[in-house]
Amino acid sequence: MTDPNATKKIFISPHIGKVSKNLNLPECVHIFDTSLRDGEQSPGISYTLEQKIQIAEQLNKLGVDVIEAGMPIVSQGDYEACKAISKLGLESEVIGLARIERVDIDKVIECDMEAIHVFIATSDLHLKDKLKMTREQVLEAITKEVEYAKAHFGEKIEFSAEDATRTDLDFLIEANLAAIEAGAKRINIPDTVGTITPPGYAYIIKENISRFPKDIRVSLHCHNDFGLATANTLAGIEAGATQAETTILGLGERAGNACLEEVVMSLHVLYGVRTNIKHQYLYETSKLVERLSSFPIPTNLPLVGENAFRHESGIHAHAVIMNPRTYEPFTPEMIGIPRTDRLEDVVEQAISVGKHTGGHSLGAKLKSMGFSVSKTQFNEIRNRVKEIGDKGKQVTDMDLYEIAINMLGEVPEELSTLKLEELTVTCGKNVTPTATVRLKIKIDDHWDERVSAAIGVGPVDAACNALAKVWEKFGFGKMTLTEYHLDAITGGTDALGRVKVRMTDVFGKAVDSRAVNPDIVMSSIQAMINGMNRYLAEKKR
Ligand code: KIV
Ligand code: ZN
DSSP states (O other): OOOTTTTOSBOOOTTHHHHHTTSOOOSBOEEEEOTTTTTTTSTTOOOOHHHHHHHHHHHHHHTOSEEEEEOTTSOHHHHHHHHHHHHTOOSSEEEEEEESSHHHHHHHHHTTOSEEEEEEEOSHHHIIIIIOOOHHHHHHHHHHHHHHHHHHHTTOEEEEEETGGGSOHHHHHHHHHHHHHHTOOEEEEEETTSOOOHHHHHHHHHHHHHHSOTTOEEEEEEBOTTSOHHHHHHHHHHTTOOEEEEBGGGOOSTTOBOBHHHHHHIIIIIIOOBOSOOGGGHHHHHHHHHHHHTOOOOTTOTTTSTTTTOBOSHHHHHHHHHOGGGTOSBOGGGGTOSOOSSHHHIIIIIBOBSTTOOHHHHHHHHHHTTOOOOHHHHHHHHHHHHHHHHTTOOBOHHHHHHHHHHHHOSSOGGGOOEEEEEEEEEEETTEEEEEEEEEEEEETTEEEEEEEEEEOSSHHHHHHHHHHHHHHHTTOOOEEEEEEEEEESSOSTTOOEEEEEEEEETTOOEEEEEEEESSHHHHHHHHHHHHHHHHHHHHHO
16 A cells, blocks of 8 residues: 555545534434334335344444334234334333324333334425314324323423424424423424425524524434435534434335435544444444345445445556555445455455456456466456456456456366367257267377267257267266256346356266356356366376
8 A cells, every 4th residue: 555544444525624613513413213113114115023123133233322113003013013122121212103193102102112202294285185184283282192192201202293394484393392392302303205405404403493492302304305315414413403313224215214324424424423323333234124124235325335335447446456545435344344454355345347447456356366367368358357348247256256267277278188179059949959069189299189969958968968979989988967057147148157067987086167158058068178178187197
């Protein structure tokens, strides 16, 4: 590494400091996770009781301050889960959601939950077309039900005016003040439909805070309909809020909620604001939620997506090898991705190969895989990688390994005894698959040649049978194909076919080999020839 900043774990824009010093940022932000409630409201997600418990335990390990375990009125399953999670004795506070309705609140009480989150819509749109209530009726309900909840939960009451950002601001403040007067100590200001901008949200938050008593915890709950959930949440914190409601992977209603990983790491890395989150568990938590929700993490998702710390372009990869901070603002280890800044780790895990790959990174990658290649071989491998890339395919490390092995051959060129001269295959409807193989063999200094034809159940079988016949013609005895595996390593009909074979001679001696080629008949035959060459090379030795 040549850069003096190479040892830095974080390297962000120095200009942030100039503006953030004028902000009234809190020292610490509470993280309220609603993966089990709003997250589970994602169409397509439904967790079992055991899965909910597993997620709650992981959130507790992660250090979230509040876990919204569910809304017990919704179903028996939610009810059981809220009850079971409340019983776990977690350090995180377990909260249950309820409409401003007695039946809902009673269910949260029955589940023996530590805290309650009550909500009612306040926008005129919702009042008129959903609740069929007047503003006065809403205010009355807030007062009555928050007071009722207070008798059980004391100060552990959060109130949300649903659709707050589309609510008349004076009425929003009035509703929030009614909840505070009735006993709520936490006021959430949800952007229910994700229709606010960062400055707009900051304005609403500031206006509310200026009217609230000082001991009120102001919470943010942003939806991602315009992709602004994280930005809006951060704007709300800049405006003085001290709690952020988030979900793991940003899962939630419609386009989701503010993503916990993004909010927490932005606060930590970009704003220097503390949360109680143990960052080193972020990656494992995301992976758990990915597995249990069956929602694959998008490859390009910030922080935890597969590409978040990977580089393909020659310029980027070369620079990252010199100093990862050139194109990675912080070390992935910070969020628990098992990859350090050590050169071996960076080359092995952070560099992807593809058509944009530069010579430097491809060389480093091949070296890390243990290959030592000549310039010609290197160029051939590089061309092969670019060919695959140009077909729109991804080249995994495994693919690169296979390409290199195939290119170099399992047996060095000078020891190769057999060479494929010709392979012809005919197959189709109402045609018996037939193959002809012409093979050259090097005996001392000259090459001899044999040819054979055979039929089979398909083109690969016919070609393998023809090759086996040629082999026998050379007088090497019978060689039986005892194992054959084929898989497509790059996807699609023009994928590379990787064939692995095991052949066994009459004495039971087995030889394993493999080959890669876009034509599966070719990769099958080449795998067998590679194995035969190895067999002969060993015999010679
Ligand atoms: O988006 C929303 O308004 C909600 C409330 C229940 C807080 O999820
Ligand atoms: Zn929501």
